[in-house]
Amino acid sequence: MDFLLQAMFVGIIKGSIYVIIALSMVIIYKSSEVFNFAVGEFCTLGAIMFFFAARTGLPLPLVFLLFVILCGLAGMIIEKIVIQPLMGRDPLSTTLVTIGLSSFLVGLFQITIGSTPISLEIKLPVLMLEIGDLFLTSEQVWSMIFAVLAIGLLLLFYQFSRWGIIMRATAEGQVKAMVFGINTRYILTLTWAIAAIVAAMGGLVVAWSGTLTYNMGIIGLVAIPVVLVAGLDSIGGCIIGGILIGVVESLTSFYFEDATGLKGFRSVTPYLFLLIVLMIRPTGLFGQVRIERV
Amino acid sequence: MLEVKNLTVVYNGVISVLHGVSLEAREGAITALLGGNGSGKTTLMRAISGILTIYEGEIQEGNIELAKIKLNHLKAVDITKKLHLTYLMEGRPVFEYLSIRENLIAAASCRWDSAVPKDMERVLAFFPPLKNRMQSKAGYLSGGEQQMLAMGMALMTNPRFLLLDEPSLGLAPIMVKEIFKVISRINRERKIDILLSEQNAMVALRISSYAYVMENGRVVMDGSSIELIENADIQEAYLGSKDAGKKDYKEAKRYKRRKRWLG
Ligand SMILES: Nc1ncnc2c1ncn2[C@@H]1O[C@H](COP(=O)(O)OP(=O)(O)OP(=O)(O)O)[C@@H](O)[C@H]1O
Ligand SMILES: [Mg+2]
Numbered sequence: 001m002d003f004l005l006q007a008m009f010v011g012i013i014k015g016s017i018y019v020i021i022a023l024s025m026v027i028i029y030k031s032s033e034v035f036n037f038a039v040g041e042f043c044t045l046g047a048i049m050f051f052f053a054a055r056t057g058l059p060l061p062l063v064f065l066l067f068v069i070l071c072g073l074a075g076m077i078i079e080k081i082v083i084q085p086l087m088g089r090d091p092l093s094t095t096l097v098t099i100g101l102s103s104f105l106v107g108l109f110q111i112t113i114g115s116t117p118i119s120l121e122i123k124l125p126v127l128m129l130e131i132g133d134l135f136l137t138s139e140q141v142w143s144m145i146f147a148v149l150a151i152g153l154l155l156l157f158y159q160f161s162r163w164g165i166i167m168r169a170t171a172e173g174q175v176k177a178m179v180f181g182i183n184t185r186y187i188l189t190l191t192w193a194i195a196a197i198v199a200a201m202g203g204l205v206v207a208w209s210g211t212l213t214y215n216m217g218i219i220g221l222v223a224i225p226v227v228l229v230a231g232l233d234s235i236g237g238c239i240i241g242g243i244l245i246g247v248v249e250s251l252t253s254f255y256f257e258d259a260t261g262l263k264g265f266r267s268v269t270p271y272l273f274l275l276i277v278l279m280i281r282p283t284g285l286f287g288q289v290r291i292e293r294v
Numbered sequence: 295m296l297e298v299k300n301l302t303v304v305y306n307g308v309i310s311v312l313h314g315v316s317l318e319a320r321e322g323a324i325t326a327l328l329g330g331n332g333s334g335k336t337t338l339m340r341a342i343s344g345i346l347t348i349y350e351g352e353i354q355e356g357n358i359e360l361a362k363i364k365l366n367h368l369k370a371v372d373i374t375k376k377l378h379l380t381y382l383m384e385g386r387p388v389f390e391y392l393s394i395r396e397n398l399i400a401a402a403s404c405r406w407d408s409a410v411p412k413d414m415e416r417v418l419a420f421f422p423p424l425k426n427r428m429q430s431k432a433g434y435l436s437g438g439e440q441q442m443l444a445m446g447m448a449l450m451t452n453p454r455f456l457l458l459d460e461p462s463l464g465l466a467p468i469m470v471k472e473i474f475k476v477i478s479r480i481n482r483e484r485k486i487d488i489l490l491s492e493q494n495a496m497v498a499l500r501i502s503s504y505a506y507v508m509e510n511g512r513v514v515m516d517g518s519s520i521e522l523i524e525n526a527d528i529q530e531a532y533l534g535s536k537d538a539g540k541k542d543y544k545e546a547k548r549y550k551r552r553k554r555w556l557g
Pocket of ligand 2: 460461
């Protein structure tokens, strides 16, 4: 049982990355009912942007700033070119387009950075954590700090800032927003920019705790069970769902795989978990409570 | 002054809905637009506010001018933001998952200036019931409160001209009285010109100075509100003085239908 605490923590760290990626999907889904299947590639894009930003040799805070700006711009450009022409159509068309976008980006990344894995060097102070049986590497601690920061900032922005409020209003009804003078076109572009930045932060943590490869966007696939478990449009659900899946995955690898010799079984667990949840609650665990007055 | 001249509107390129509608809404006044279901009131307001294209509608002929500026091809956002004309859609267009405060902030976003906090106080003064529920979600408010909030949001856009589309829809008589009192006050105290569409002819005629009656996409009658209140045809068609029974039945049916839509 000495492993339990360790397994839980590793799971939470892993899960918080899932949360970030899923949140990126959810804010787009809420605003336009489009399911962004290219979210994994947005992660890769972020890691690549960081790689290039770091090569400028600027001090770390400026590198971060540059990284955020580049990712936001990339999100805006993608929205302008790929998404906006389809505005007003069935969200399903746009969703299908994001699948195409995903393949296109993978190809583009392979041309840009090649097929050899790159390791991202970020010079951060060493922060190891050792309490009793629990041991976390500096990278794990930083991942956690980074994830909490990313999620927290997004929530603060989305829930409390004026732009966040306007984004939520637009998500509820574009025509309604428009007659109150809200430039909904601009807000949708902004939504994609924010989603790109959020996914990029997830990608940065993934690449940093492993390596940067052109096809690391596969991680985006795990966001799908998280988002579905959460119920598609619930931000709070995403956070709980993501962590839950991270922990389940980690517990499986610590206990189940070793005991049964089924190596790699953990990659299946998010989907297995999703299956079980959807069998019991087809709307997901936390789908936004519909407001209905009688 | 808002002028609509000879306006013809079609939906989907074929369904003709307005056939040469002309009207004027004078400065400083409340102008009423009366008409039954499907007479074209909402369509006219969509055309004025620039959102017709969203409903696959199109202005085929005619002109819409606000203070001599042609609105026909302007974008909805610009009409609200730059020309200060705000259309308050029918059926209480609030953002249900946002709190009252957030709703007001969202509506003020098109003119975000230093006067917003002060203006919010001023707007809330018109609607005391909203004041102590600032954090509740709009979706949980009563119909009357939602209509107040919607009007508050329209005020937050800092309009000089308001289009109000059936503000009394589905509200209890007491609430209707309350809302119309505020509409009248807004017109006087904030110097906002108003075009008010209503099926509830009597209340609308009482607070307006001039009125138009629409039927099947045409203006069939107009005159000062006092004149119209006394007009026998109007009384028969809208105020139910002759055929009270028939009208009640129609009202009841309409209400049921509305309820189904909104429910
Ligand atoms: N998007 C649309 N496409 C096609 N026809 C439409 C559309 N919207 C409205 N219509 C038609 O236009 C006519 C006028 O409708 P409109 O909504 O303008 O009437 P209204 O006077 O506002 O009625 P109500 O009092 O019921 O709100 C109706 O016959 C309606 O069926
Ligand atoms: Mg109408």
